[in-house]
Amino acid sequence: MKIGIYGGTFNPPHLGHMAAAQAAMAVLGLDKLFFIPAALPPHKELPADGAGAEHRLAMTALMADGLGESMGRRGDVEALDIELRRTGKSYTADTLEELRRRFPEDEFWLLMGTDMFLTIQNWYEPEEIMSLAGIAAFARTESDSGEMLRKQADYLSKTYQARVQLVELPRITDLSSTQMRELLEDGQGGDRLWPPVYGYILRHGLYGEHPDLKHLNDAELRCASYSMIRAKRIPHVKGTEQTAVELAERWGADVEKARRAAILHDCTKYLNMEEQLQLCRQYGIVLDDLEQKSVKLLHSKTGAAIARDVYGAPDDIYWAIFWHTTGKADMSTLEKVLYLADYMEPTRDFPGVEELRELTHRDLDAALRLGLEMSVEDLKERGVPVHHNTMEALNWILEHGPRDPS
Numbered sequence: 105m106k107i108g109i110y111g112g113t114f115n116p117p118h119l120g121h122m123a124a125a126q127a128a129m130a131v132l133g134l135d136k137l138f139f140i141p142a143a144l145p146p147h148k149e150l151p152a153d154g155a156g157a158e159h160r161l162a163m164t165a166l167m168a169d170g171l172g173e174s175m176g177r178r179g180d181v182e183a184l185d186i187e188l189r190r191t192g193k194s195y196t197a198d199t200l201e202e203l204r205r206r207f208p209e210d211e212f213w214l215l216m217g218t219d220m221f222l223t224i225q226n227w228y229e230p231e232e233i234m235s236l237a238g239i240a241a242f243a244r245t246e247s248d249s250g251e252m253l254r255k256q257a258d259y260l261s262k263t264y265q266a267r268v269q270l271v272e273l274p275r276i277t278d279l280s281s282t283q284m285r286e287l288l289e290d291g292q293g294g295d296r297l298w299p300p301v302y303g304y305i306l307r308h309g310l311y312g313e314h315p316d317l318k319h320l321n322d323a324e325l326r327c328a329s330y331s332m333i334r335a336k337r338i339p340h341v342k343g344t345e346q347t348a349v350e351l352a353e354r355w356g357a358d359v360e361k362a363r364r365a366a367i368l369h370d371c372t373k374y375l376n377m378e379e380q381l382q383l384c385r386q387y388g389i390v391l392d393d394l395e396q397k398s399v400k401l402l403h404s405k406t407g408a409a410i411a412r413d414v415y416g417a418p419d420d421i422y423w424a425i426f427w428h429t430t431g432k433a434d435m436s437t438l439e440k441v442l443y444l445a446d447y448m449e450p451t452r453d454f455p456g457v458e459e460l461r462e463l464t465h466r467d468l469d470a471a472l473r474l475g476l477e478m479s480v481e482d483l484k485e486r487g488v489p490v491h492h493n494t495m496e497a498l499n500w501i502l503e504h505g506p507r508d509p510s
């Protein structure tokens with residue numbers, strides 16, 4: 105296996121890191137790529153206005169997840185915490201030795217930009233580094249000449265018998281973490297970060313960003329929400345937003361509320377059972393027997409609580425999110441809109457979804473009835489217990505809604 109190792113302070117990780125990593129992964133034909141945030145960079149002071157190591161690791165993990173997903177390489181790109189678990193300076197030689205023990209048979213490539221490439225001979229134990237890994241270098245700015253890089257490649261090959269590969273980037277992203285911190289301090293630069301990384305910065309008030317989370321604009325709210333979930337779920341959340349807006353326009357619900365409910369509806373989806381139960385205790389959410397055993401039924405309730413408590417969602421958004429998984433008897437239009445948007449947004453693909461989509465434009469209650477019937481049937485087929493709120497939603501619509509969904 106060919107493994108790329110991309111170390112950095114990642115304070116914060118930005119689109120320059122992401123673009124270079126993507127190109128290197130393709131050019132070198134890497135099977136895996138590890139981003140490794142340094143705990144204590146050996147060669148530079150950590151800035152006083154920077155983020156702590158755990159935050160840098162969390163942001164790097166969001167970037168890694170996003171890069172793997174956007175390249176169609178889910179699981180092949182990871183952030184490793186090995187330097188955070190060591191004390192003292194984060195020497196690359198030590199990291200490579202540890203990785204060699206973990207991956208005795210594999211081929212390592214150390215990825216770096218011009219600044220690091222031109223100084224690697226001054227690092228701790230350069231012979232060891234270059235015996236353990238090939239060096240893949242890329243330009244950081246347009247002024248980094250190919251001639252300069254080639255000269256250094258020759259020098260390293262002659263002096264250390266290094267294997268060096270110069271990676272031509274399709275487009276140079278002239279950006280540094282230092283510039284990013286300055287931009288963020290001025291309330292700018294969010295567009296030069298992978299959106300979940302920017303959302304993480306907003307949520308944690310890093311780099312002088314202290315937004316009022318209860319009054320984020322739609323773009324900021326998206327970033328904050330995406331920073332709480334895995335990248336693979338983002339297309340679903342985007343699809344739900346788009347569909348919820350269309351349905352709200354069609355059926356006269358508040359469009360902006362439908363949008364914000366959709367953006368936040370799955371924000372706690374990736375919390376585990378213990379974390380879900382902790383939030384339920386914190387927010388006084390009472391669970392029935394089925395809910396206490398079924399983690400899938402909890403994210404709608406905890407998501408609603410976070411939407412209200414952290415992001416200032418009003419009651420109608422709270423309830424739309426609260427009921428989006430099970431439904432309930434006598435739902436409001438906004439609740440129906442989110443329930444159906446989540447069920448049949450464009451990335452959903454199951455038998456009957458086209459019929460359901462078509463029906464949502466003709467008759468919202470008929471679509472709700474069909475959606476509930478399909479959902480109950482699917483749960484029964486898979487042997488999953490159906491929550492009583494779903495049965496009550498279906499019975500209510502059978503009693504009060506259209507007789508025939510066709």
Ligand SMILES: Nc1ncnc2c1ncn2[C@@H]1O[C@H](COP(=O)(O)OP(=O)(O)OP(=O)(O)O)[C@@H](O)[C@H]1O
Pocket residue numbers: 111112113114115119120121124215216217218219220242243244277278279280281282283
């Ligand atoms: N825009 C970029 N394009 C290509 N490579 C980059 C870019 N920015 C950083 N790198 C490379 O990424 C690695 C890690 O860099 P680091 O996390 O320190 O970010 P940085 O932007 O260089 O930060 P700083 O502003 O503190 O120097 C280094 O090898 C660096 O050369």
Ligand SMILES: O=C(O)c1ccc[n+]([C@@H]2O[C@H](COP(=O)([O-])O)[C@@H](O)[C@H]2O)c1
Pocket residue numbers: 110111112113114140142145146147148194195196197220226227228
């Ligand atoms: O090991 C060394 O002596 C050494 C000296 C300078 C830089 N490095 C590594 O190079 C990577 C890029 O550094 P930085 O601080 O520019 O992000 C990071 O993983 C550092 O630990 C390593």
